[in-house]
Amino acid sequence: xxxxxxxxxxxxxxxxxxxxxxxxxxxxxxxxxxxxxxxxxxxxxxxxxxxxxxxxxxxxxxxxxxxxxxxxxxxxxxxxxxxxxxxxxxxxxxxxxxxxxxxxxxxxxxxxxxxxx
Amino acid sequence: xxxxxxxxxxxxxxxxxxxxxxxxxxxxxxxxxxxxxxxxxxxxxxxxxxxxxxxxxxxxxxxxxxxxxxxxxxxxxxxxxxxxxxxxxxxxxxxxxxxxxxxxxxxxxx
Numbered sequence: 001x002x003x004x005x006x007x008x009x010x011x012x013x014x015x016x017x018x019x020x021x022x023x024x025x026x027x028x029x030x031x032x033x034x035x036x037x038x039x040x041x042x043x044x045x046x047x048x049x050x051x052x053x054x055x056x057x058x059x060x061x062x063x064x065x066x067x068x069x070x071x072x073x074x075x076x077x078x079x080x081x082x083x084x085x086x087x088x089x090x091x092x093x094x095x096x097x098x099x100x101x102x103x104x105x106x107x108x109x110x111x112x113x114x115x116x117x
Numbered sequence: 118x119x120x121x122x123x124x125x126x127x128x129x130x131x132x133x134x135x136x137x138x139x140x141x142x143x144x145x146x147x148x149x150x151x152x153x154x155x156x157x158x159x160x161x162x163x164x165x166x167x168x169x170x171x172x173x174x175x176x177x178x179x180x181x182x183x184x185x186x187x188x189x190x191x192x193x194x195x196x197x198x199x200x201x202x203x204x205x206x207x208x209x210x211x212x213x214x215x216x217x218x219x220x221x222x223x224x225x226x227x
Contacts, residue, residue, distance in 0.1 A: 035216055045207060045218035052214065091160075093216075104150065104162040104175060105209070105216060 002027045002096030006108035013082045014116050020067070021077040021111045023092030033095040034075040035105065036066065040088040048090075051075060082115045089113075120144070123208045123219025130198040130226045138193040138222050140208030148211040149191040150175070151183065153204040154221075160207065166191055198226045 003026040013019040025034065036048040051059045051066045059066045067076040079086055089110045096106040121142045130136055142149065150165035162175030166185040180202060182194040195202060203226045208219040 033214070037218070043205065043223070044220045045209075047215055047217050050214050050216075095216075103148070103165065103167075105152075105160070105211075107160045109159060 002029070002032075002094055002106045004092050004094055004106050004108035006092055006111050008111045009109075010112045010114070012114050012116060013079075015084060016081055018078060018080045019082055019113065021079070021090050021092075021113065023075045023077065023108060025073050025075060025092075025094050027073075027094065027096065029096075034066070034068070035093040035095075036064070036075075036077045037091045037093060038086075038088045039091060039110070045091075049077070079113075084115050084117060087113060087115045121208055121210045121217050121219040123206075123222060125222060126220060128222060128224050130195070130224065132198060132200060132226060134198050136195050136198065138195075138206055138208070138224075140191045140193065140210075140219055141189050142191075142210035142217070143189065144210060144212060144217070145188060146210040146212050147188065149185070150209045150211070151181070151191070151193045152207045152209060153177065154207060155204050163193065163206075195224075200226045202226050 005024045032053045034051045038046040049059050049061045049064045049066050051068045058068050063080045065078045089112050091110045092108045093105045124139045147168045151163040152160040154160045161177050163181050164183040166172045169188050172183050206222045
């Protein structure tokens with residue numbers, strides 16, 4: 001079964017600094033996809049970035065980049081130049097399969113990021 | 118803007134009532150799904166669909182029905198609401214390299 005582990009329940013960062021949110025995953029599938037989502041206090045799930053298991057380069061999207069280390073099974077999110085609006089819950093997710101064989105996104109428990117002025 | 122439109126945003130139901138949560142996407146994605154998010158439980162898959170006319174159960178399907186008559190729409194029906202269905206519901210639509218969620222529905226069953 002697939003599993004996502006986010007070991008940082010909460011993180012604090014000063015405005016304009018960079019921050020890394022950790023994510024490790026476990027899967028036996030050779031082909032998989034990794035996602036990061038932001039959930040602000042308003043509740044919506046905002047798609048940030050995607051990394052495919054066969055992608056040679058780390059994914060980047062504006063101030064977001066994904067530090068993909070396949071051998072270590074880690075997919076850390078790096079946010080550069082933090083802004084106050086980055087304060088939110090961040091979820092790492094992987095495309096996986098349930099015990100019943102249905103495809104789903106497997107989510108970690110999330111990291112609450114607080115950006116201080 | 119392209120994306121996933123989910124309605125309503127908030128809903129209060131009495132036990133035993135039925136209702137339909139609407140979900141529509143305009144990205145021509147084949148794969149759509151419904152999740153519920155509960156404290157300490159993360160997001161759990163309720164039902165999913167891999168295309169028009171094809172639906173299947175996820176991890177927690179009991180008490181919910183879905184149908185997929187078009188590529189765009191994937192409504193979720195609560196047949197007879199129970200307090201255990203109090204949750205935040207998300208519709209998601211997935212392409213090959215992205216997966217987008219609707220704004221969520223906060224449902225309270227009293």
